[in-house]
Amino acid sequence: MGKIDLNKKKKREALLNTAFELFTTQGLHQTTINNIVERAGVAKGTFYLYFKDKYDIRNKLIAHKASRIFSIADEALAKTDLTELEDRIIFLADNIIEQFNADKSLLLFISKNLSWGIFKQELISSGDDSDVDFYNIYKILENSPKAYKNPEILLFMIVEFVSSTCYSSILYNEPKGIEELKPYLFDAIRQLIKSQEIVPRE
Amino acid sequence: MGKIDLNKKKKREALLNTAFELFTTQGLHQTTINNIVERAGVAKGTFYLYFKDKYDIRNKLIAHKASRIFSIADEALAKTDLTELEDRIIFLADNIIEQFNADKSLLLFISKNLSWGIFKQELISSGDDSDVDFYNIYKILENSPKAYKNPEILLFMIVEFVSSTCYSSILYNEPKGIEELKPYLFDAIRQLIKSQEIVPRE
Amino acid sequence: MGKIDLNKKKKREALLNTAFELFTTQGLHQTTINNIVERAGVAKGTFYLYFKDKYDIRNKLIAHKASRIFSIADEALAKTDLTELEDRIIFLADNIIEQFNADKSLLLFISKNLSWGIFKQELISSGDDSDVDFYNIYKILENSPKAYKNPEILLFMIVEFVSSTCYSSILYNEPKGIEELKPYLFDAIRQLIKSQEIVPRE
Amino acid sequence: MGKIDLNKKKKREALLNTAFELFTTQGLHQTTINNIVERAGVAKGTFYLYFKDKYDIRNKLIAHKASRIFSIADEALAKTDLTELEDRIIFLADNIIEQFNADKSLLLFISKNLSWGIFKQELISSGDDSDVDFYNIYKILENSPKAYKNPEILLFMIVEFVSSTCYSSILYNEPKGIEELKPYLFDAIRQLIKSQEIVPRE
DNA sequence: TATGAATGAGGGTTCATTCAT
DNA sequence: CATGAATGAACCCTCATTCAT
DSSP states (O other), X not given: OOHHHHHHHXXXXXXXXXXHHHHHHHOTTTOOHHHHHHHHTSOHHHHHHHOSSHHHHHHHHHHHHHHHHHHHHXXXXXXXXXXXXXXXXXXXXXXXXXXXXXXXXXXXXXXXXXXXXXXXXXHHSTTTTSOOOOHHHXXXXXXXXXXXXXXXXXXXXXXXXXXXXXXXXXHHOOSSOHXXXXXXXXXXXXXXXXXXBXXXXX | OOHHHHHHHHHHHHHHHHHHHHHHHHOTTTOOHHHHHHHHTOOHHXXXXXXXXXXXXXXXXXXXXXXXXXXXXXXXXXXXXXXXXXXXXXXXXXHHHHHHHHOHHHHHHHGGGTTHHHHHHHHHSTTTTSOOOOHHHHHHHHTOSSOBSOHHHHHHHHHXXXXXXXXXXXXXXXXXXXXXXXXXXXXXXXXXXXXXXXXXXX | OOHHHHHHHHHHHHHHHHHHHHHHHHOTTTOOHHHHHHHHTSOHHHHXXXXXXXXXXHHHHHHHHHHHHHHHHHHXXXXXXXXXXXXXXXXXXXXXXXXXXXXHHHHHHHGGGTTHHHHHHHHHSTTTTSOOOOHHHHHHHHTOSSOBSOHHHHHHHHHHHHHHHHHHHHHHOOSSOXXXXXXXXXXXXXXXXXXXXXXXXX | OOHHHHHHHHHHHHHHHXXXXXXXXXXXXXXXXXXXXXXXXXXXXXXXXXXXXXXXHHHHHHHHHHHHHHHHHHHHHHTSOOOSHHHHHHHHHHHHHHHHHHOHHHHHHHGGGXXXXXXXXXXXXXXXXXXXXXXXXXXXXXXXXXXXXXXHHHHHHHHHHHHHHHHHHHHHOOSSOHHHHHHHHHHHHHHHHHHHBOOOOO
């Protein structure tokens, strides 16, 4: 990669990082393009060389951040020797929860955007933005030795359940802090999975 | 109430109704104060006699609409003769889901705002805006003959679970339409409740 | 008219006058809304209360200025006792030429805009902007005792002929100054009119 | 001409052609340098190697296109055996009108720019851009056996008369389409010429 | 010569808010 | 209480121009 291309990548990343920082601290609508370019140290016009508008950079950030979260969780899972499906899913959930817990602004940002819509979209349109990695997670259910009534719905329910309860708990400690909530959460997830299990006739 | 007071109330309500209509059809940020007062048939300055700004009227709308949803559900429940807790909660969930299903813009508007934050807040600060009515629902769990490990967490989990799954299902039919999803949902709720039940030693 | 309405009219006129001044001295594209409001002494937003955009104010100016020119010429004609059609038309042409000659920026501004398009449009849509007065001129031909092959085309040719030759002559003295050109011009107009005359059989 | 020089000429012409295409389809102010270089397939900086700015390329285009129009008309005239001055001028006018009629965007572009200013300028500064050819036309009048009061003014009046009436007629069919207008036009031109003729005493 | 990334002044426009009436 | 004309800061975005490569 030449000097110019390197510089371009640097500029793009400066913009992404700055935007993320401002979005998470001030909110999307309070953040202006002016704010972003000023702090990123580039000219206003430069922003428009890399992104169509504020919403474009927002979407690219969400996709990028969300996929990173799943990647990290998946990589951590690979290093364990968990075999039971329930255990694996709860490991993932726990890992993701901890990522959010460690970086609350991240949760605030992708917060309720990290819902099924994006999840599913990313699952399908892999590749476009390089490094998306939801597919591994999806495979977990399909490759399980046990069968489930409707794996997609099950996964959907778990994702929605975890993400929406975390939001309130981590950001506002409502109704309880995340550590206190976890046992209930994981218990509930196990119940959810079990309730969808197809028990083979003996 | 005097003629003047009546007129005042009428203006306030015209503003609220118009704002709701515009917020749900155009979105919050696309709606301007101008739009609101124009369609409501009052002068621009008048808006500021009743509301601090756009966010003020938004918040008042959310609280008002959310409480109405719960009231309706609760009233419907009172007309049944259901006694089992699980049945009663599922009846409420179903009723609320159907309200959202019938008025999708309503769901879009209070969407993810109807989370625990508001729920809890309204539960506590009863009265302020006259007609809030979450308390009845809260009593359901407390008055149940069975005991639950942590009623508040249980209720929290149910609310979050239902609201976040509905959102995707009703608005985007993802991963399935609401009718197809319901059995899974209700099943999951029952499991949730059971998992939190304190089984008395015999 | 109340104090407020008077003030409004004053603002509107300040904007129109300033815009005309700037358009004629700097050109349309070199004139910015900023320039206009600054010099007119009103806030930027105020401009948009009265005009849609720069082109809106331009069009309103052209229509207004053009109609004034014809009005003045027509009024002057009424004070003469000319009866011959040729004489009357040449009187009008001369009067208009002199108006342009006295105010070259006016000519530059409505310059080639004062062509048949606007002329005709104004002839038809009388009233809209109050004081348009082309109709009197049109009547001249129709009420003439002599008949012409096609009065509209004749009028069209005269208007285009005069306006385009004036432009070059008055503004650039090309190929000759207007005073030197006039005899040729008026001669040509007389020829034009005669060539379209329908000679009655005796 | 070397390979490099050829390449240079190619680039310059690509820019000219593209600019003309965009100016005539989108208008001068809607066309950006970006548009031009993009479609011409050259880099942005390259534009500035050949032209000072947008107005520079516009002017060069007008001169070039206008001279082509006269050249074509003149060449066509040379192939006829018309001898009478009136016939020759009307032949030229007709030919030019038909060129405009066949390519209305061309008329729109050089439209009212093709007035005496440019005409005269090109007449004098022959050579600069190689292929200008107004001079032939000018000679027509001078070489005529008949004498005219002021040949330059006569030519001026004809050019202005034809160009301004055509504009409205061809582009807007106002007040009549060009075919219907032509007889009147040509009639008027003949009258113009005759009125300027110096009749020799017998 | 040729490139195209970077610039940044300045464009048009919006709109929440004020305040004299 | 109610009005709505006026405000002007701030918005997003464009684009001619430069200059290091």
